[in-house]
Amino acid sequence: MTTPQNRAILEDAEVRADKAARSRDTTTPTQWDLPGETPGSYALEERSALRRVGGLSTELADVTEVEYRQLRLERVVLVGVWTEGTAVDAQRSLAELAALAETAGSEVLEAFVQRRDKPDAATYVGSGKANEIRDIVAATGADTVICDGELTPGQLNQLEKVLKVKVVDRTALILDIFAQHATSREGKAQVELAQMQYMLPRLRGWGESLSRQAGGRVAGGGGIGTRGPGETKIETDRRRIRSRVSKLRREIAGMATARTTQRNSRDRNATPSVAIAGYTNAGKSSLLNQLTDAGVLVQDALFATLDPTVRRAETVDGREYTLTDTVGFVRHLPHQLVDAFRSTLEEVAASDLLLHIVDGSDPDPLGQINAVHVVLNDIDASSVPELIVVNKVDAMSEEDVLLLRQALPGAVWISARTGEGIEALRDVIAARLPHPAVHVEVLVPYDRGDLVARVHRDGEVLEETHEPEGTRLVAQVDAGLASLLEPFPAPVPES
Ligand SMILES: Nc1nc2c(ncn2[C@@H]2O[C@H](COP(=O)(O)OP(=O)(O)OP(=O)(O)O)[C@@H](O)[C@H]2O)c(=O)[nH]1
Numbered sequence: 001m002t003t004p005q006n007r008a009i010l011e012d013a014e015v016r017a018d019k020a021a022r023s024r025d026t027t028t029p030t031q032w033d034l035p036g037e038t039p040g041s042y043a044l045e046e047r048s049a050l051r052r053v054g055g056l057s058t059e060l061a062d063v064t065e066v067e068y069r070q071l072r073l074e075r076v077v078l079v080g081v082w083t084e085g086t087a088v089d090a091q092r093s094l095a096e097l098a099a100l101a102e103t104a105g106s107e108v109l110e111a112f113v114q115r116r117d118k119p120d121a122a123t124y125v126g127s128g129k130a131n132e133i134r135d136i137v138a139a140t141g142a143d144t145v146i147c148d149g150e151l152t153p154g155q156l157n158q159l160e161k162v163l164k165v166k167v168v169d170r171t172a173l174i175l176d177i178f179a180q181h182a183t184s185r186e187g188k189a190q191v192e193l194a195q196m197q198y199m200l201p202r203l204r205g206w207g208e209s210l211s212r213q214a215g216g217r218v219a220g221g222g223g224i225g226t227r228g229p230g231e232t233k234i235e236t237d238r239r240r241i242r243s244r245v246s247k248l249r250r251e252i253a254g255m256a257t258a259r260t261t262q263r264n265s266r267d268r269n270a271t272p273s274v275a276i277a278g279y280t281n282a283g284k285s286s287l288l289n290q291l292t293d294a295g296v297l298v299q300d301a302l303f304a305t306l307d308p309t310v311r312r313a314e315t316v317d318g319r320e321y322t323l324t325d326t327v328g329f330v331r332h333l334p335h336q337l338v339d340a341f342r343s344t345l346e347e348v349a350a351s352d353l354l355l356h357i358v359d360g361s362d363p364d365p366l367g368q369i370n371a372v373h374v375v376l377n378d379i380d381a382s383s384v385p386e387l388i389v390v391n392k393v394d395a396m397s398e399e400d401v402l403l404l405r406q407a408l409p410g411a412v413w414i415s416a417r418t419g420e421g422i423e424a425l426r427d428v429i430a431a432r433l434p435h436p437a438v439h440v441e442v443l444v445p446y447d448r449g450d451l452v453a454r455v456h457r458d459g460e461v462l463e464e465t466h467e468p469e470g471t472r473l474v475a476q477v478d479a480g481l482a483s484l485l486e487p488f489p490a491p492v493p494e495s
């Protein structure tokens with residue numbers, strides 16, 4: 001429990017993890033959140049059944065002796081340093097950290113921010129504040145402190161010394177969620193690669209705490225005697241990790257090649273592709289389920305989706321396209337993850353149209369849009385035509401809708417939950433998809449019904465009449481289909 005004195009000390013800097021303030025609706029499950037007969041609902045059941053078994057997923061399997069921070073985040077205290085922006089921004093940032101912590105399976109006991117020009121070089125928060133937080137940690141019985149940023153190995157170590165519990169940063173927390181949610185071989189490899197990259201520069205610090213554990217200075221150990229072997233071990237570990245990193249890179253590259261081949265074969269058929277991207281929990285998977293009957297996992301959790309799901313969909317005028325749901329983005333997405341997931345994210349960069357889904361009911365939708373644009377830039381997807389789709393209008397007040405409409409004039413407004421606006425979105429997708437370029441006027445004999453069907457599927461039929469000799473079509477098709485139709489030119493009508 002926090003004592004009144006502690007609370008007074010921290011009054012300037014305190015943000016309570018106010019669950020109610022968060023826009024996430026945890027009480028009323030949607031139709032898709034309920035177990036049903038879809039692959040997604042099975043995945044959801046499995047995910048909840050397997051919830052949080054001691055965070056083993058972040059343990060190193062083959063570098064056994066490294067003291068890796070096994071994230072057993074059970075009861076946590078959140079700490080942020082607020083350097084810029086308003087108090088409300090600082091509060092939102094910690095609310096998001098709380099949501100991340102809960103997604104990782106921990107219980108948030110307390111949350112604090114400290115106002116500073118920049119984080120303290122030694123202990124992230126100032127040393128005075130660190131002592132105050134130590135008392136609160138002790139009083140609440142927390143086992144972990146999570147800091148809202150990426151800390152240096154030195155900061156993590158020093159803070160741990162003061163607080164006497166495990167200290168992890170936001171990056172490690174996000175990596176842990178990814179590790180819990182990865183299911184495919186590729187996803188698992190990508191997460192492991194990101195974790196290794198995160199660990200590599202932090203090995204020295206852990207070596208230190210290892211020797212502390214092995215006796216420590218107080219117990220008469222440590223110092224000159226233990227430093228030598230410790231350093232050697234770190235070198236060995238580093239080498240092992242580096243070789244594991246190269247192996248993972250090779251594996252991931254191999255899997256990416258397979259996917260590119262699939263994509264190229266889609267390209268050859270000139271099936272346009274639409275990618276769904278956006279902030280985590282914006283409703284990307286829900287939209288995929290609305291537009292197709294994909295039945296993918298929908299969950300009120302951050303980073304529920306890691307693996308891209310590709311589904312075929314059809315425009316209102318009958319053209320086929322592919323729709324890809326992919327991993328969500330977040331403010332300050334760890335660069336290790338962006339690097340590791342680059343091949344997956346290339347799906348987005350290679351698409352013909354990007355549906356950028358925004359959670360309109362979030363307190364800061366424009367901030368989410370900016371964060372997504374940062375990542376899109378990073379993966380060279382900023383030149384893909386983008387359609388902003390504001391989701392969750394059912395959960396927005398009229399006032400908020402009006403305000404946001406002004407900021408986002410070209411957006412489409414939908415609710416993936418109620419289906420509102422989905423038909424309008426289908427129309428916009430049809431209009432925005434690239435149109436096949438070649439104009440043809442053909443008379444296809446009746447024994448080539450397959451060609452007529454392809455024109456309907458892949459092209460745009462402008463006119464269709466049934467003549468005695470066959471089907472007469474006026475259509476827009478792509479070059480490949482046009483060459484197949486070449487033997488059947490429509491006779492020029494007699495005048
Ligand atoms: N009120 C409301 N909730 C929605 C709507 N669309 C989705 N949700 C809820 O928002 C939560 C997240 O939905 P998902 O479709 O899993 O979101 P996502 O963008 O795929 O999330 P990640 O894969 O975790 O990045 C779920 O609890 C959905 O039920 C909507 O239109 N209105």
Ligand SMILES: [Mg+2]
Nearest residue numbers: 284285304305
């Ligand atoms: Mg999803």
